[in-house]
Amino acid sequence: MEVIRIFRFTKTNKTKQQAAEEKNDKASQSDAQNAADKNDEQAYVPSKISECETLLKDIFCDSSDVIIEVFETKKKKAMIAYIDGLSNKDLIDRDIIAPLKSADFKGDIFSALNTHFVIKDDISASAFEMVKGNVAIFYEKSEQAIIVDFKQWDKRSVELPDSETVTRGPKEGFTENIRTNTALIRRKIRNPRLVFENLTLGRQTNTSISLIYVKGIVNKEVLKDLKARLSKIDVDSILESGFIEQYIEKNTFSPISGIGVTQKPDIVAARILEGRVAVLCDGTPHVLTMPELFLENLHSSEDYYNRTLQSTMIRMLRVIGLFIGVLLPGLSVAIITFNQEMIPASFLTHLITSTQKTPLPSAAEAFFLILMFELLRESGTRLPRAVGSAITIVGSLIIGDSAVSAGIVGAPMVIIIALTAVSSFIVPNLTEFIFIYRLFFLFLGATMGLLGIGSGMIIMLTQLISTESFGIPILSSFSKNEMKDGVARFPLWSMKYRPASIAKDNVKRMK
Amino acid sequence: MRKKLILILECILILALLTGCWSRNEPKNMAMINSVLYNITDNGNSQVMVEIMHPTAETGGKGNGSENVSALTLISEGQTMPEAIRNESKIIDKELFGGLNQARLFSEKLCNKGLGPVLDYLSRDHLTDETPLMVVVQDDDPKRIYTCMTGLSDMVGNYLSSLSETQKKSTCEAVFVTCLQFIKDYYTDGKQPVMGLVKIVASDNYSPEKNQTSTNESEELYIKYEGLAAFKGDKLVGYLNGIETRDYNIITNNYSIAFIPILRGNDSITFKNLKSNSRIKINVHDEQVEIDVNIKAVLSIIQGYSSIDISKKEGIKKVEQAFNNHLESEIAKTIEKTQREFKSDIFGFGCFFHAQQPQEWKKIKDNWDDVFTKATISVTVESSVIMEGEIKIPFTMEKQVNDK
Numbered sequence: 025m026e027v028i029r030i031f032r033f034t035k036t037n038k039t040k041q042q043a044a045e046e047k048n049d050k051a052s053q054s055d056a057q058n059a060a061d062k063n064d065e066q067a068y069v070p071s072k073i074s075e076c077e078t079l080l081k082d083i084f085c086d087s088s089d090v091i092i093e094v095f096e097t098k099k100k101k102a103m104i105a106y107i108d109g110l111s112n113k114d115l116i117d118r119d120i121i122a123p124l125k126s127a128d129f130k131g132d133i134f135s136a137l138n139t140h141f142v143i144k145d146d147i148s149a150s151a152f153e154m155v156k157g158n159v160a161i162f163y164e165k166s167e168q169a170i171i172v173d174f175k176q177w178d179k180r181s182v183e184l185p186d187s188e189t190v191t192r193g194p195k196e197g198f199t200e201n202i203r204t205n206t207a208l209i210r211r212k213i214r215n216p217r218l219v220f221e222n223l224t225l226g227r228q229t230n231t232s233i234s235l236i237y238v239k240g241i242v243n244k245e246v247l248k249d250l251k252a253r254l255s256k257i258d259v260d261s262i263l264e265s266g267f268i269e270q271y272i273e274k275n276t277f278s279p280i281s282g283i284g285v286t287q288k289p290d291i292v293a294a295r296i297l298e299g300r301v302a303v304l305c306d307g308t309p310h311v312l313t314m315p316e317l318f319l320e321n322l323h324s325s326e327d328y329y330n331r332t333l334q335s336t337m338i339r340m341l342r343v344i345g346l347f348i349g350v351l352l353p354g355l356s357v358a359i360i361t362f363n364q365e366m367i368p369a370s371f372l373t374h375l376i377t378s379t380q381k382t383p384l385p386s387a388a389e390a391f392f393l394i395l396m397f398e399l400l401r402e403s404g405t406r407l408p409r410a411v412g413s414a415i416t417i418v419g420s421l422i423i424g425d426s427a428v429s430a431g432i433v434g435a436p437m438v439i440i441i442a443l444t445a446v447s448s449f450i451v452p453n454l455t456e457f458i459f460i461y462r463l464f465f466l467f468l469g470a471t472m473g474l475l476g477i478g479s480g481m482i483i484m485l486t487q488l489i490s491t492e493s494f495g496i497p498i499l500s501s502f503s504k505n506e507m508k509d510g511v512a513r514f515p516l517w518s519m520k521y522r523p524a525s526i527a528k529d530n531v532k533r534m535k
Numbered sequence: 536m537r538k539k540l541i542l543i544l545e546c547i548l549i550l551a552l553l554t555g556c557w558s559r560n561e562p563k564n565m566a567m568i569n570s571v572l573y574n575i576t577d578n579g580n581s582q583v584m585v586e587i588m589h590p591t592a593e594t595g596g597k598g599n600g601s602e603n604v605s606a607l608t609l610i611s612e613g614q615t616m617p618e619a620i621r622n623e624s625k626i627i628d629k630e631l632f633g634g635l636n637q638a639r640l641f642s643e644k645l646c647n648k649g650l651g652p653v654l655d656y657l658s659r660d661h662l663t664d665e666t667p668l669m670v671v672v673q674d675d676d677p678k679r680i681y682t683c684m685t686g687l688s689d690m691v692g693n694y695l696s697s698l699s700e701t702q703k704k705s706t707c708e709a710v711f712v713t714c715l716q717f718i719k720d721y722y723t724d725g726k727q728p729v730m731g732l733v734k735i736v737a738s739d740n741y742s743p744e745k746n747q748t749s750t751n752e753s754e755e756l757y758i759k760y761e762g763l764a765a766f767k768g769d770k771l772v773g774y775l776n777g778i779e780t781r782d783y784n785i786i787t788n789n790y791s792i793a794f795i796p797i798l799r800g801n802d803s804i805t806f807k808n809l810k811s812n813s814r815i816k817i818n819v820h821d822e823q824v825e826i827d828v829n830i831k832a833v834l835s836i837i838q839g840y841s842s843i844d845i846s847k848k849e850g851i852k853k854v855e856q857a858f859n860n861h862l863e864s865e866i867a868k869t870i871e872k873t874q875r876e877f878k879s880d881i882f883g884f885g886c887f888f889h890a891q892q893p894q895e896w897k898k899i900k901d902n903w904d905d906v907f908t909k910a911t912i913s914v915t916v917e918s919s920v921i922m923e924g925e926i927k928i929p930f931t932m933e934k935q936v937n938d939k
Binding site: 361362365372377380382385473483 | 542546549558559560562563565567588635637664693
């Protein structure tokens with residue numbers, strides 16, 4: 025499905041065609057270029073070059089980076105149009121201008137160009153192609169535009185993304201260029217059945233989106249559902265895959281998202297091979313994969329590259345970290361405020377001593393420290409790198425220490441919140457989940473004690489159980505067949521089946 | 536949308552059913568009770584003395600322990616015990632919190648009068664629990680216990696509770712009874728409750744730390760935990776001393792490692808009892824109850840200075856025989872003392888009777904204590920020595936052997 029916006033233009037004198045303004049919606053399968061030719065009866069390419077030139081300048085509103093050159097060949101006039109910065113000037117000179125200007129030019133442009141080209145009959149479509157970075161060539165009286173792909177612009181190199189570092193595994197990450205990204209995935213899955221479906225979304229931005237799956241493994245309902253949701257997107261701009269994620273999700277106000285995001289090609293390849301669909305968005309290295317189960321947030325790619333025992337222990341550690349990050353402030357406030365008998369006597373005396381002189385009740389101390397920590401974290405991400413480390417050290421040490429000696433908070437609460445904060449970084453994908461539920465449990469623990477925490481757990485569990493990601497419940501990793509790759513990681517030779525909830529056909533991986 | 540509304544209402548309903556706010560209490564407003572002393576005054580009023588943890592600025596609180604600088608004691612009176620406890624709030628500026636109470640001390644006078652009212656309060660009130668130790672203070676002025684040295688702990692309650700943990704491994708001449716155990720025994724038909732016993736003794740040991748800050752008394756008092764206080768119902772009937780308490784522990788299988796000496800003339804042999812197992816059999820012949828106590832003990836010899844050569848089998852047999860005789864007479868004496876003086880079955884023979892002869896038990900269970908007083912006791916001890924230590928022949932005998 026794609027949306028092509030045909031630019032409005034009017035002709036004053038000629039009666040041949042009239043102004044047309046249409047919006048076409050239709051489903052296409054591979055290339056978008058044929059669509060314009062089929063549907064639009066009134067688009068055309070003027071036969072006089074000067075008219076082409078004025079038309080193009082009008083479409084582009086006299087933009088200064090659009091280069092439109094009219095030059096004389098041996099036979100007739102020709103015009104070349106491209107956008108500066110998006111095309112490779114050397115190749116243009118060598119492969120287009122040189123053959124056309126040479127002495128052997130016989131008038132047949134199609135044989136003179138020694139590059140691959142596509143022919144367009146519509147000037148607005150060729151303007152669209154120029155915007156994508158291609159070069160448009162016009163020839164007098166041919167009433168056709170020739171589109172050549174000489175895209176070249178400055179790109180970031182393929183390097184390790186800084187938020188998903190691994191100690192073992194490939195150190196490649198996606199970049200902002202969609203063609204590089206698709207190439208990276210192609211190199212991981214060398215299978216002709218790996219399908220890339222192309223779309224363009226966004227009225228103004230015309231961002232190209234790519235759907236990736238392996239035909240025969242992918243879950244067909246998920247694919248159908250995804251395409252239906254994508255077809256409903258009709259917005260101005262798609263600047264990042266996050267936009268797509270938010271336009272297609274069903275549970276907007278839930279802290280759990282059903283869509284996974286990653287920056288590494290090996291993770292995307294592994295997920296595609298489990299029956300999921302990946303969505304690439306041009307201009308961002310973040311790739312979406314759907315559907316996403318809850319426990320995937322606790323997994324990292326090194327769990328599969330390391331050996332069984334190590335991976336299992338580290339996964340258990342992550343589960344413990346998740347529980348600590350969510351529950352510890354609430355639990356500790358509940359126990360300190362309502363059930364002091366559960367605290368060991370020696371710690372209790374310390375607690376009483378340290379809270380004697382502080383003005384706030386324990387719940388308010390906890391909330392204050394959590395707030396302080398979130399402020400530190402947020403400002404730490406915005407700091408320029410040069411100043412960053414100094415301020416983080418100074419900030420955390422000094423604030424923690426001074427708050428205690430100034431008598432605003434007690435030392436036990438500082439260490440509790442510090443432990444919470446550290447363990448919430450173990451699972452970076454679940455930051456919003458942890459944040460929201462931590463406050464929820466803090467509130468419950470402070471007002472209703474352990475019973476409140478218990479009922480809060482019930483509420484949280486109910487939400488987790490009932491959330492579905494593209495029709496698949498997100499806690500399916502706890503079903504019988506999928507326990508091998510949930511909290512523990514069984515040996516690779518024993519994981520014979522793909523996750524049965526996602527890959528409905530072709531469940532068997534190996535013999 | 537409708538499902539979401541129902542979910543939200545369900546959440547609110549769950550939360551609204553919890554009314555937890557009423558027990559909210561900040562630790563900074565609490566005074567932690569460490570031990571309580573229950574007493575009655577001469578004119579019949581109940582008196583309560585409470586020991587509170589007093590956290591000071593540089594608290595470790597665990598430091599040198601010979602002074603009570605981090606404990607605060609308060610006395611108050613009232614007509615009944617709960618009223619006395621409530622009256623404590625007139626003299627302390629924080630709320631009393633009994634959740635970490637380690638020990639409940641009872642004075643002799645109160646135990647002689649009867650513990651019934653206090654126990655009713657302690658079981659009924661929801662803020663008191665049943666884990667603290669119960670101890671009788673055998674002294675004329677039990678309040679002095681809060682002026683004693685408390686070993687390596689800082690408060691009497693902590694001292695008693697850590698004492699209970701260490702003593703279980705070393706000697707066996709004391710019992711450690713929690714409130715729960717006492718109340719269980721009280722309600723059991725065939726057993727009478729017992730309680731631990733504490734005495735206040737003046738120090739006759741030299742302490743090299745005499746220059747510590749504590750004493751405004753000229754003498755230093757120590758707490759000695761030894762012996763047992765026997766009850767009949769809820770009234771105190773008598774005491775057992777250390778050795779008798781050891782026999783009590785052997786009979787009731789409460790046993791852990793203990794040293795038992797035998798002295799005869801020049802010989803002194805000390806045994807270390809590693810394990811012992813007691814079996815009790817009740818037989819009834821013509822209205823006469825016979826209680827057979829059979830004890831199997833596993834021993835190791837700690838000190839074997841005697842003329843018996845314990846490197847040989849016959850020597851070992853002789854030594855075992857001596858031990859058997861010694862222990863049998865000791866245990867028989869203890870049980871007879873209980874029968875004669877206390878007239879209460881603190882060992883729990885009634886429970887065995889109930890288990891082994893249920894028909895007979897039904898007839899006599901209402902006056903079991905009288906029947907117990909007239910019962911005949913027979914004790915048999917079978918011991919076996921498994922370890923003799925690092926040398927085989929007794930110490931001086933070795934020299935004689937070498938001289939030969």
